[in-house]
Amino acid sequence: MYISLRIQFYRLFALLSVTSWINAFYIPGFSIKSYVDDEAIPLQVNKVYSDRSQLQYAYYDLPFVCPPTGKKHAGYASGKSISLNLGEVLRGDRIMTSDYDIVMGQDQECQYLCSHKVDRQGVKRTRELIEEGYVAEWILDNLPGATSFVTVDRTHKYYAAGFKIGYKDFSPVTGKQKYYINNHITLVIRHRPAPGRAGSHGGKVIVGFEIYTKSIELAHRDSTGCPQDVHSETEGMEMYIAPNNTRLASQYPSSSYLPEEDDSDDGSTLMIPYSYSVYFREDDGIEWSKRWDMYFNNQEESNVVHWLAIINSLVICSLLTVIVVMVINRTYRQVHGKDGSGDDGKLLLKRRKPTSGTKSPRLREKAPAGLLQQEGEAERDDDLSSDEEFVEDITGWKLLHGDIFRAPPYAGYLAPLIGSGMQLVFMATGLLILSCFGILNPSFRGGFVSVGMGLFVFAGVISGYFSSRLYKTFGGVSWRKNTLMTALLFPGLLFTTIFILNLFVWAQASSTALPFGTLVGLIALMLLIQLPLVYVGSWYGFHQSQPYEHPTKTNPIPRPMPEQAWYTHSIYAALIAGFVPFAVVFIELLFVFRSLWQDKSGYYYVFGFLSIVSLVGILTVVEVTVVATYIMLCQENYNWWWQSVFIGGGSSFWIFCYCIVFYYTKLKIHGFVSGLLFFSYSLLACSVYGLLTGTVGFLTAYAFVRRVYGAIKAD
Numbered sequence: 001m002y003i004s005l006r007i008q009f010y011r012l013f014a015l016l017s018v019t020s021w022i023n024a025f026y027i028p029g030f031s032i033k034s035y036v037d038d039e040a041i042p043l044q045v046n047k048v049y050s051d052r053s054q055l056q057y058a059y060y061d062l063p064f065v066c067p068p069t070g071k072k073h074a075g076y077a078s079g080k081s082i083s084l085n086l087g088e089v090l091r092g093d094r095i096m097t098s099d100y101d102i103v104m105g106q107d108q109e110c111q112y113l114c115s116h117k118v119d120r121q122g123v124k125r126t127r128e129l130i131e132e133g134y135v136a137e138w139i140l141d142n143l144p145g146a147t148s149f150v151t152v153d154r155t156h157k158y159y160a161a162g163f164k165i166g167y168k169d170f171s172p173v174t175g176k177q178k179y180y181i182n183n184h185i186t187l188v189i190r191h192r193p194a195p196g197r198a199g200s201h202g203g204k205v206i207v208g209f210e211i212y213t214k215s216i217e218l219a220h221r222d223s224t225g226c227p228q229d230v231h232s233e234t235e236g237m238e239m240y241i242a243p244n245n246t247r248l249a250s251q252y253p254s255s256s257y258l259p260e261e262d263d264s265d266d267g268s269t270l271m272i273p274y275s276y277s278v279y280f281r282e283d284d285g286i287e288w289s290k291r292w293d294m295y296f297n298n299q300e301e302s303n304v305v306h307w308l309a310i311i312n313s314l315v316i317c318s319l320l321t322v323i324v325v326m327v328i329n330r331t332y333r334q335v336h337g338k339d340g341s342g343d344d345g346k347l348l349l350k351r352r353k354p355t356s357g358t359k360s361p362r363l364r365e366k367a368p369a370g371l372l373q374q375e376g377e378a379e380r381d382d383d384l385s386s387d388e389e390f391v392e393d394i395t396g397w398k399l400l401h402g403d404i405f406r407a408p409p410y411a412g413y414l415a416p417l418i419g420s421g422m423q424l425v426f427m428a429t430g431l432l433i434l435s436c437f438g439i440l441n442p443s444f445r446g447g448f449v450s451v452g453m454g455l456f457v458f459a460g461v462i463s464g465y466f467s468s469r470l471y472k473t474f475g476g477v478s479w480r481k482n483t484l485m486t487a488l489l490f491p492g493l494l495f496t497t498i499f500i501l502n503l504f505v506w507a508q509a510s511s512t513a514l515p516f517g518t519l520v521g522l523i524a525l526m527l528l529i530q531l532p533l534v535y536v537g538s539w540y541g542f543h544q545s546q547p548y549e550h551p552t553k554t555n556p557i558p559r560p561m562p563e564q565a566w567y568t569h570s571i572y573a574a575l576i577a578g579f580v581p582f583a584v585v586f587i588e589l590l591f592v593f594r595s596l597w598q599d600k601s602g603y604y605y606v607f608g609f610l611s612i613v614s615l616v617g618i619l620t621v622v623e624v625t626v627v628a629t630y631i632m633l634c635q636e637n638y639n640w641w642w643q644s645v646f647i648g649g650g651s652s653f654w655i656f657c658y659c660i661v662f663y664y665t666k667l668k669i670h671g672f673v674s675g676l677l678f679f680s681y682s683l684l685a686c687s688v689y690g691l692l693t694g695t696v697g698f699l700t701a702y703a704f705v706r707r708v709y710g711a712i713k714a715d
Contacts (some may be wrong), residue, residue, distance in 0.1 A: 009323035035206070036202050039103075042076060042083060045060065048129065054674040057129075058094035063126065087448060110224075112224055130181070131168070135164050136163055142188075149644060164182065166215070167180055179240070181236075188281060190206070195288065207287070218237065221275075306609040317619055413485070419470075453525070464486055464487070464535060465537040468541035470548070499519065505673065548706075559638070568635050573650075574650035580624050588610060593662050622700045647698050647701075663675075
């Protein structure tokens with residue numbers, strides 16, 4: 001048995017090693033868009049975001065940018081919203097067409113855009129956004145505008161999506177901090193001949209979109225609004241309006257000090273001129289299918305750390321595998337060997353001498369023979385009493401045959417939660433598979449969330465089936481009530497929490513807030529699609545399927561349990577057992593956290609490594625659950641139903657603690673709302689992960705218990 005398990009484990013490792021090869025594989029798009037010379041190319045603006053805040057804002061909602069004129073550019077009127085998928089809306093995208101004129105093959109040294117007036121409140125808001133390090137996201141041919149960087153050794157070039165809206169500097173005279181707006185944008189568009197027939201007809205494809213920013217004050221611009229010299233160093237456009245000293249003096253007549261900042265609305269404005277340059281550069285060194293690689297090149301240096309995470313997880317999993325093999329081997333010997341068992345797994349527990357303390361009832365004891373019992377047999381039984389004490393400590397789990405499948409308390413909540421957990425398992429599996437095969441990638445903007453929502457909703461059939469069948473196994477009869485709880489309990493809690501958080505985001509006028517129509521759409525998705533699917537699965541699982549068969553019958557009277565060791569209690573067992581899967585995944589989690597919270601300009605796209613660590617992590621959850629369940633059964637504790645869920649999901653507690661540590665040690669998030677969003681979304685993510693792994697733990701414990709007790713026959 002041990003050799004067989006080792007062979008299977010090495011086969012799994014080989015498969016995972018092959019999977020890691022596709023960590024950088026992706027499908028960059030489903031159709032190639034080519035452009036011919038003098039063809040207009042639309043440029044779209046999206047939003048601004050910051051690594052120091054969880055609040056995003058639509059680009060055209062900012063007070064300092066040129067508002068759209070409504071004129072047509074590349075066939076689209078500026079200011080028109082682009083249709084978004086559900087994932088794009090949920091991630092805060094607000095993509096709109098712009099007034100930038102870009103024509104394939106035509107360089108523009110300078111093109112004037114507009115001059116925009118900003119009042120004191122607008123200047124103050126702009127300075128706040130610059131202080132928080134906000135960057136803007138523009139899109140051209142589905143490529144985000146990127147800031148170009150070069151590695152320290154100058155051997156690699158890579159992109160960071162977005163460009164800063166401004167920067168800070170200190171006055172060399174006063175030493176005070178100044179804020180400058182980037183009001184001249186240089187667009188560098190890299191292209192190459194299109195593949196196939198389009199290339200033979202002069203078609204070109206875009207393989208790179210770089211954005212370079214510059215701040216140029218109004219005094220260094222000519223009558224057309226363009227800078228006098230685009231390439232020379234000039235004074236930047238400072239976001240500052242001198243205070244109205246006359247008004248301040250009248251407001252503070254008895255004060256000899258006048259504030260240097262004036263936020264009152266007295267009609268003063270600051271004129272900000274905007275211009276841009278466009279340059280086309282042919283680059284045959286980048287294939288269209290590899291144009292997203294520039295956004296991932298910076299992640300290649302961390303591959304060693306990813307492999308370290310895999311080695312760490314495999315070492316821990318290997319140690320647990322040895323322990324599980326020992327547990328299974330020991331259980332097998334107890335059932336089929338000499339430890340108090342007879343042939344064919346039939347229990348023949350012997351009578352022992354009564355002792356003081358807590359007594360454990362026997363499955364079967366021989367009736368006393370009274371006067372007919374021979375004296376030698378009595379003496380022989382007394383001699384074996386000490387040995388049988390040791391046997392009982394080891395084989396205590398056999399004594400639970402009449403209670404091991406007793407329905408748990410609050411079974412009406414356990415079945416719906418396991419059903420929702422099966423939805424999450426199906427969704428996570430589908431997302432990892434699609435990501436590894438390159439279908440879900442950054443070029444499919446919002447695809448990860450959209451497909452995840454679709455998989456979760458359509459997995460309602462699976463959720464309803466498993467929930468109702470388990471509910472029927474527990475002896476439930478109100479299957480329609482169970483259906484409603486399965487469809488609405490967990491999704492309803494998630495939606496309610498997100499809705500409450502959305503109120504805080506609405507108050508900040510952030511694009512992160514979900515529109516009212518999206519909220520109505522989510523409710524319709526839950527009630528009109530998921531609920532009927534859960535109903536279909538529940539009907540089939542309850543009426544067309546038999547309840548899960550149990551190998552032993554349940555006694556009418558519950559068996560009293562002896563006093564339990566402290567480490568078998570639910571909280572302690574979950575915390576101790578949950579730390580092991582956390583130790584498997586915590587290194588890879590660091591990269592996920594960086595991509596989600598710390599470096600939003602980058603893209604996490606090493607799903608090959610993530611899949612390996614996830615699979616090993618799930619295998620670790622399975623092994624930990626087996627060991628913890630076996631220890632609990634040896635303590636003659638048959639309340640394993642809920643315990644297996646807590647043990648399987650115990651690692652979510654440590655992951656949430658890891659989020660707290662990451663927040664205080666790595667992030668520089670400011671503001672109450674941003675902090676609230678971070679901890680709330682972290683708690684929601686850990687809850688989803690906990691239910692997923694808790695479901696895996698439950699299924700593991702259920703299969704383990706049925707297998708073990710199916711191998712014995714109690715008289």
